[in-house]
Amino acid sequence: MLRYSNRSIFGIMEGATVFYTVESNNVTNLHQFNQELRNLFDRLRIRAASDGSSRKFAAGNSTGPYPATIYALMQCTPDLSKQDCDDCLVRVLGDIPITCYGKEGGSVVAPSCFLRYGISLFFEPTDDTLQSMGPPPQAVLPPESNGANATIINEKKRNASRIATIMVVAIISFLILIIYICIYLRVMRKPIGNSETTDVSSADSLQFDLGTIRVATNNFSDANKLGQGGFGAVYKGRLYNGQDVAVKRLSKNSEQGNTEFKNEVLLVAKLQHRNLVRLLGFCLEGSERILIYEFLPNKSLDYFIFDPTKRAQLDWARRYKIIVGIARGLLYLHQDSQLCIIHRDLKPSNVLLDAELNPKISDFGMASLFVLDQSQGNTRRIVGTYGYMAPEYASHGKFSVKTDVFSFGVLVLEIVSGQKNGRFQIGENTGHLLSYAWENWRKRTSSNIIDPIFKGGSTTEMLRCIHIGLLCVQENIADRPTMASAVLMLNTDSLTLPFPTRPGFFMNKFSESYKESSEFIQASANEASVTDPYPR
Incomplete structure (x- = not known):
C-alpha cells in the first residue's frame, strides 16, 4: 500500500470507506456465497491482523461447496497494531452489504486498510498466499535434474513474487490517485456561503x-x-x-x-x-x-413505569437518573447541537432504555430548517400525542423550545407518579394528572402524587421533581424554564425554585370538559414525528 499525507498518519486507524469497486455479475446462490465469503474473510482477517504478520497482509481462497472458487485478500498498513488492524478490517467488511451486495466480486478501500474478493484469481500465488490456499502439489523430478530444476523453480518463484509486488503497488497507487482526485472534485463542488444547504x-x-x-x-x-x-x-x-x-x-x-x-x-x-x-x-x-x-434491548420507558409488575424494576434512583438523562438529551437538541432541534413528540414510548437502563430519546425524526433568525414556528400540520402537547401548539400550531419543555414536565410527573397523564386513579382519588398534581401542590400534599412503591424512603428529591414538573407545564410560555434551567434545577439542591402557576389544560375533576377530554387525551396523531431545527 502507498499513502501520503500532510499530517501524521502512523499508528492512527482510519477505517471509513473512501472508495469501492464492484463487478457486474450477480451471485447464483446468495446464501451459500455469503456464508463461504464470510468464513474466508474471518480466516484472512485473523491472519492479516496477527502480531506475527509484518506486512499485515493475507490472501487465500474458499474451499466450500459454492460452484466457483472465491479468492480474497486483505491488508492493513503495517504501522497499525493488531487490534487497530482488526478493527479497520471489521469496518470495511461491514460496508460490503452496502457496496457489493449480491455481486461475485468487489473491493473496499479505506485509508488504513482494504480488501478485495472475486471468483477469478487476481493475485499471483506465493509462499505467503499458498498457506491459506492449501499445500501446493509436489513436483516429481528425475534424480539427475533435481538440483537444476529446483534452481529454476526457485528463480521462477522469486520472479513471480517480484512481479506480484510490483503489480500490487501499481494498482494500489492508481486507486489512491483516483481517491484523491474524487475527494478533490467533491470539495470543489461544495456550495459556498449557504449554511442552510445540506450536501x-x-x-x-x-x-x-x-x-x-x-x-x-x-x-x-x-x-x-x-x-x-x-x-x-x-x-x-x-x-x-x-x-x-x-x-x-x-x-x-x-x-x-x-x-x-x-x-x-x-x-x-x-x-x-x-x-x-x-x-x-x-x-x-x-x-x-x-x-x-x-438497537436498544430494554424497550421503552412506558413498558416499565405503567406496568404493575415491571415498574418495581425502576426504583427511585434509576427513575431520577432517567429524568436527568432525558433533560440532558433535550438540552443538547435545543442548545448544544449545531442547530436548535424541537422534538414535538416527547413521551414515555419515545424514550428507549439501553442495557444499563440509560434513557435515549428516539423519534426526533425528519427535520426541516427554519429561516435565519426565526425563534418559533407556526404550522397547520399538528404532529405528536395529545396530553403531551403544549396548549399553544395543540390549539394554534405554535411551537418553540418551550413546547418540548411542556412535554418534559408531563413526562417528569408520570415518572414520579407511575401514572399516565390521562384519567387515572390513586386510591379513592380520580383525575387528570396535571390537575391532580396542581391541586395537591396547592394543598401541600404533593406526597400523594408519588408512586406508592417509593413509600417509606426520602421524598425530598421526589418532591423537587414534582415542583420542576409543574414549572415546566405552566400555561404561560414565558413562565416555563428553558431546558438549561431545568437541568440546573435537577443538579443543584441549593437552588431556590420559583412558585409554579396553573398548568396548561388545567381542568377541574368535576367539570364536563374533563370528562370529554379524557376520551381522546391518549390518542396519537397518525403522523411521523417532525423535528424542526433553526439556526441560533
Whole structure:
C-alpha cells in the first residue's frame, strides 16, 4: 500500500470507506456465497491482523461447496497494531452489504486498510498466499535434474513474487490517485456561503440497499417485528457484520421528496449524544423509506413505569437518573447541537432504555430548517400525542423550545407518579394528572402524587421533581424554564425554585370538559414525528 499525507498518519486507524469497486455479475446462490465469503474473510482477517504478520497482509481462497472458487485478500498498513488492524478490517467488511451486495466480486478501500474478493484469481500465488490456499502439489523430478530444476523453480518463484509486488503497488497507487482526485472534485463542488444547504452527496455513505435490509430483517417478518405506530412498523434486524439494529419502515403515503428525505436524514445523523438514539443509516428505493437505528434491548420507558409488575424494576434512583438523562438529551437538541432541534413528540414510548437502563430519546425524526433568525414556528400540520402537547401548539400550531419543555414536565410527573397523564386513579382519588398534581401542590400534599412503591424512603428529591414538573407545564410560555434551567434545577439542591402557576389544560375533576377530554387525551396523531431545527 502507498499513502501520503500532510499530517501524521502512523499508528492512527482510519477505517471509513473512501472508495469501492464492484463487478457486474450477480451471485447464483446468495446464501451459500455469503456464508463461504464470510468464513474466508474471518480466516484472512485473523491472519492479516496477527502480531506475527509484518506486512499485515493475507490472501487465500474458499474451499466450500459454492460452484466457483472465491479468492480474497486483505491488508492493513503495517504501522497499525493488531487490534487497530482488526478493527479497520471489521469496518470495511461491514460496508460490503452496502457496496457489493449480491455481486461475485468487489473491493473496499479505506485509508488504513482494504480488501478485495472475486471468483477469478487476481493475485499471483506465493509462499505467503499458498498457506491459506492449501499445500501446493509436489513436483516429481528425475534424480539427475533435481538440483537444476529446483534452481529454476526457485528463480521462477522469486520472479513471480517480484512481479506480484510490483503489480500490487501499481494498482494500489492508481486507486489512491483516483481517491484523491474524487475527494478533490467533491470539495470543489461544495456550495459556498449557504449554511442552510445540506450536501446530499455526503448522505450516500449512510445509504443501505433494500436487499441488505430484507436479509437483516428476514424480509420484514412478523417474528422480527418490535412495534407499530402511526409512522409505520419497527423491526429488529442483524447486519452482515453481526450488529443488531432497529429498522423503522416509514408509511408509504409520505409526500416527502427523495432529496428532502436525504437532507433530513443527514441532519439527524449528525446528532451525537449519549441520551439520543443514534441513526446509523437509511434506505431509499422506490416508495420505500427506511431508517436504521441502533438497537436498544430494554424497550421503552412506558413498558416499565405503567406496568404493575415491571415498574418495581425502576426504583427511585434509576427513575431520577432517567429524568436527568432525558433533560440532558433535550438540552443538547435545543442548545448544544449545531442547530436548535424541537422534538414535538416527547413521551414515555419515545424514550428507549439501553442495557444499563440509560434513557435515549428516539423519534426526533425528519427535520426541516427554519429561516435565519426565526425563534418559533407556526404550522397547520399538528404532529405528536395529545396530553403531551403544549396548549399553544395543540390549539394554534405554535411551537418553540418551550413546547418540548411542556412535554418534559408531563413526562417528569408520570415518572414520579407511575401514572399516565390521562384519567387515572390513586386510591379513592380520580383525575387528570396535571390537575391532580396542581391541586395537591396547592394543598401541600404533593406526597400523594408519588408512586406508592417509593413509600417509606426520602421524598425530598421526589418532591423537587414534582415542583420542576409543574414549572415546566405552566400555561404561560414565558413562565416555563428553558431546558438549561431545568437541568440546573435537577443538579443543584441549593437552588431556590420559583412558585409554579396553573398548568396548561388545567381542568377541574368535576367539570364536563374533563370528562370529554379524557376520551381522546391518549390518542396519537397518525403522523411521523417532525423535528424542526433553526439556526441560533
